[in-house]
Amino acid sequence: MFWHSFKYALRSLLKNRSMMFWTLAFPFVLALLFNFAFARLHDYDVFEAFDVAVVDDDEFRDAEVFSEAFKSLSEADENRLFVTQYVNRERADELLEAEEIEGYVYLVDGEPHVKVKKNGTNQTVLTTAVSQISQRIEIATDIIETKISKDPMSAMNIEQISKEAIEAVSEVEPNIKDNSRVMNMVVIEFYTLIAMACMQGAMLSSEMIDRALPNISSRGKRIAAAPTRKSVIILSNLLAGYIVLLTGVLGLIAFMRFVLGVEFGSNLGLICAHAAAGSLAAIMMGMFLSVMLKTNSSAKNIIGVIVTMVGCLFAGMFGGQKGWFDSVMPFVNKISPVGLITDGYYALYYYEDMTRYFMNLGGLLAIAAVFMILSVQGLRRQRYDSI
Amino acid sequence: MTVSKAFWKIVAKNIGVIVTYTIILVMFGTINMSSNSSTAQFEAVKPKIAVFNHDSENAFTNNLLEYLDKNAEIQQDYSEDSVKDDLFYEAIVMAIDIPENYGKDFVAGKNPELHTRTSSGYAAELAKVMLNKYLATAQSYTVLDLPADELAEKINKVLDNEIEVETLSKIDTTQFAKPTRYFNFANYAILACVITIICLIMGSFNRREIRRRNLVSAVEISKMNGALLRNSCLYSFGVWLLYVVIGYFLVGSKELLNLRGVLYLANSLAFCICATTIAYLISRLISGRNATDAVMNIVALGSSFLCGCFVPAEYLPDFVLTFAHILPSYYYVAANDKIGTLQGLEFSDIRPVLINIVIILGFSVAFVIAANIISKAKQRE
Numbered sequence: 001m002f003w004h005s006f007k008y009a010l011r012s013l014l015k016n017r018s019m020m021f022w023t024l025a026f027p028f029v030l031a032l033l034f035n036f037a038f039a040r041l042h043d044y045d046v047f048e049a050f051d052v053a054v055v056d057d058d059e060f061r062d063a064e065v066f067s068e069a070f071k072s073l074s075e076a077d078e079n080r081l082f083v084t085q086y087v088n089r090e091r092a093d094e095l096l097e098a099e100e101i102e103g104y105v106y107l108v109d110g111e112p113h114v115k116v117k118k119n120g121t122n123q124t125v126l127t128t129a130v131s132q133i134s135q136r137i138e139i140a141t142d143i144i145e146t147k148i149s150k151d152p153m154s155a156m157n158i159e160q161i162s163k164e165a166i167e168a169v170s171e172v173e174p175n176i177k178d179n180s181r182v183m184n185m186v187v188i189e190f191y192t193l194i195a196m197a198c199m200q201g202a203m204l205s206s207e208m209i210d211r212a213l214p215n216i217s218s219r220g221k222r223i224a225a226a227p228t229r230k231s232v233i234i235l236s237n238l239l240a241g242y243i244v245l246l247t248g249v250l251g252l253i254a255f256m257r258f259v260l261g262v263e264f265g266s267n268l269g270l271i272c273a274h275a276a277a278g279s280l281a282a283i284m285m286g287m288f289l290s291v292m293l294k295t296n297s298s299a300k301n302i303i304g305v306i307v308t309m310v311g312c313l314f315a316g317m318f319g320g321q322k323g324w325f326d327s328v329m330p331f332v333n334k335i336s337p338v339g340l341i342t343d344g345y346y347a348l349y350y351y352e353d354m355t356r357y358f359m360n361l362g363g364l365l366a367i368a369a370v371f372m373i374l375s376v377q378g379l380r381r382q383r384y385d386s387i
Numbered sequence: 388m389t390v391s392k393a394f395w396k397i398v399a400k401n402i403g404v405i406v407t408y409t410i411i412l413v414m415f416g417t418i419n420m421s422s423n424s425s426t427a428q429f430e431a432v433k434p435k436i437a438v439f440n441h442d443s444e445n446a447f448t449n450n451l452l453e454y455l456d457k458n459a460e461i462q463q464d465y466s467e468d469s470v471k472d473d474l475f476y477e478a479i480v481m482a483i484d485i486p487e488n489y490g491k492d493f494v495a496g497k498n499p500e501l502h503t504r505t506s507s508g509y510a511a512e513l514a515k516v517m518l519n520k521y522l523a524t525a526q527s528y529t530v531l532d533l534p535a536d537e538l539a540e541k542i543n544k545v546l547d548n549e550i551e552v553e554t555l556s557k558i559d560t561t562q563f564a565k566p567t568r569y570f571n572f573a574n575y576a577i578l579a580c581v582i583t584i585i586c587l588i589m590g591s592f593n594r595r596e597i598r599r600r601n602l603v604s605a606v607e608i609s610k611m612n613g614a615l616l617r618n619s620c621l622y623s624f625g626v627w628l629l630y631v632v633i634g635y636f637l638v639g640s641k642e643l644l645n646l647r648g649v650l651y652l653a654n655s656l657a658f659c660i661c662a663t664t665i666a667y668l669i670s671r672l673i674s675g676r677n678a679t680d681a682v683m684n685i686v687a688l689g690s691s692f693l694c695g696c697f698v699p700a701e702y703l704p705d706f707v708l709t710f711a712h713i714l715p716s717y718y719y720v721a722a723n724d725k726i727g728t729l730q731g732l733e734f735s736d737i738r739p740v741l742i743n744i745v746i747i748l749g750f751s752v753a754f755v756i757a758a759n760i761i762s763k764a765k766q767r768e
Contacts, residue, residue: 018677018681030688033689033693034692036693036707037693037707038702113553115554117554117555119554124513127550135524138548139524139527142545143528146531165530168527172526173498173526174501174526176502176515176519176522177500177501177502179503180504180505183475183506185475185506323476326472346475351471
């Protein structure tokens with residue numbers, strides 16, 4: 001009888017086009033849109049040489065050290081910062097006005113000046129680079145002057161001192177060891193989307209249980225009158241919903257991983273286990289809402305959507321505010337299924353130690369267990385005086 | 388009158404939809420406005436960093452800390468446990484570990500190792516440049532074998548000497564980032580509110596039994612259609628007015644009560660008209676609450692994601708922006724972005740904005756024509 005009921009639950013679920021759209025198709029559409037919108041958000045940070053100009057007048061030609069240093073930053077190699085045009089002042093102004101260059105450099109009394117149209121990232125890079133060249137010249141001059149003031153006789157050997165000073169500023173290599181792993185923050189958006197897809201299970205199971213409840217639907221009355229145990233009906237409906245949901249979620253993960261190239265870490269088993277636990281928690285939450293709330297199906301759906309979307313907001317779906325929410329209300333993401341699903345995938349991707357992942361997995365299973373126990377308590381020995 | 392009454396009854400019944408999308412606009416519009424993704428504000432922001440100093444009291448290390456404090460925002464009482472997560476979420480962009488005896492070894496010319504952990508992104512690059520600049524300057528001076536306090540003095544003298552930067556902009560347009568972001572985000576809310584409600588109403592009137600009843604009623608079908616169209620426009624105007632009032636409170640009167648503000652309002656009004664015609668077209672193609680919700684979500688979310696409403700257009704891939712040219716939202720967002728960066732308000736300055744508004748209205752005309760063609764074809768069936 002269980003498999004008979006399961007078969008019809010599955011068939012009726014698959015024929016529900018609206019439910020199938022929101023559970024199976026909509027997360028794929030969103031994943032595609034996320035991919036379009038966020039594709040360059042991370043790549044945008046990768047530096048590319050940009051257009052600038054230098055006023056090529058007598059001042060610039062006379063300032064040999066400065067002009068050589070600037071030209072070296074425009075050479076076509078991997079350290080290139082600028083694509084430089086050497087023009088007169090009028091042309092530089094025209095180029096800047098037309099936004100064909102980000103800014104231009106000119107010298108007044110040997111001092112470099114920068115002219116930009118507006119403030120921005122490239123303008124900051126140009127200013128910083130020109131400032132560094134200027135400061136290096138200043139340091140070299142200062143080193144020469146200090147050495148001569150300490151030992152006036154060394155002025156006789158000015159060429160040697162100048163050479164040492166130039167070496168001192170040009171051969172510096174700050175000893176900074178960067179221990180970072182380059183990570184892509186955008187993956188969180190995709191993890192929250194998986195969590196959202198799992199949470200569609202709440203709507204799905206709520207609908208499935210509502211069908212079996214005599215006080216909600218006429219089909220429920222018929223089922224209640226049938227000589228089949230309530231537990232068989234409920235379990236078969238839940239299993240059908242769970243299988244459809246999990247298939248959709250795993251398909252979504254495969255689509256993200258293999259088509260969109262979203263990184264999840266390398267442990268395929270744990271990636272699937274987390275999807276299974278997340279889907280289970282959502283299915284149980286839907287059952288809980290359906291059993292406990294004495295209202296119609298659409299009101300239960302609205303509550304499910306609110307829980308999901310607020311969870312998504314706290315988990316970082318809308319603009320990476322997770323860090324801020326965690327600092328203000330740290331407990332929310334510890335008890336929200338959306339937060340636990342997102343954080344589990346984050347732990348798999350970013351952490352080598354699996355403790356955090358298993359904490360999240362355990363949290364999801366605990367939520368599923370609590371909802372299941374409460375729902376079973378609610379469903380047991382339900383009797384109706386009148387329907 | 389009967390048609391108008393029925394129209395507003397359905398609006399009142401679905402007031403929850405308007406409230407929901409308005410809450411979304413207020414909530415995410417506020418988050419969007421407070422975020423700092425604009426490159427225009429890059430220079431004004433100090434990178435957030437954490438420093439773990441294991442060195443003893445030392446003039447060189449103290450000077451480094453003072454320099455970092457001046458050029459970055461150092462997080463106070465920071466815990467090592469938070470570093471990994473905060474770097475990922477860019478709550479801090481760099482963590483610096485100053486080892487024991489760092490200052491002493493540096494002054495002695497040993498060039499000791501400094502450990503950093505950085506996030507990705509321009510703010511992290513800026514922090515790296517800042518630290519590198521200090522250490523490079525300090526390292527250059529080590530050839531003079533100076534004591535720590537004299538070395539610090541020389542470093543400060545060089546680093547305080549900044550070059551002169553001239554800006555061509557007549558006005559600082561970063562102040563208009565807020566209204567631009569608000570009105571860009573309103574794209575989603577306008578589409579969602581207008582399409583859902585108008586499609587629901589049109590769908591109700593187009594239901595077979597209602598349509599047949601109306602056909603045999605005393606009201607002429609052209610008059611009924613006219614009333615529906617008038618009320619749809621009135622409803623859209625109400626949505627626009629509501630979002631303008633909310634914008635007034637969220638963005639502030641200073642940014643909206645001027646010619647630039649009038650341009651934002653004109654652009655959003657043109658887009659509201661366009662959204663009404665999109666709804667009119669969709670209602671000719673589909674009916675039913677579930678189908679309406681699905682199509683509305685795809686149209687509203689799709690055009691918002693693809694045209695730069697949620698993520699600024701400058702971050703979108705070129706092929707997405709090229710595709711977006713076929714959507715009215717693209718011209719709406721482009722006009723908002725242009726209004727936000729206008730250097731002057733002469734006719735020649737605002738011409739590109741007006742062109743975009745005309746294109747949006749052109750889309751509206753095209754949608755109405757398409758809807759009428761479909762409607763006539765359906766009538767023949």
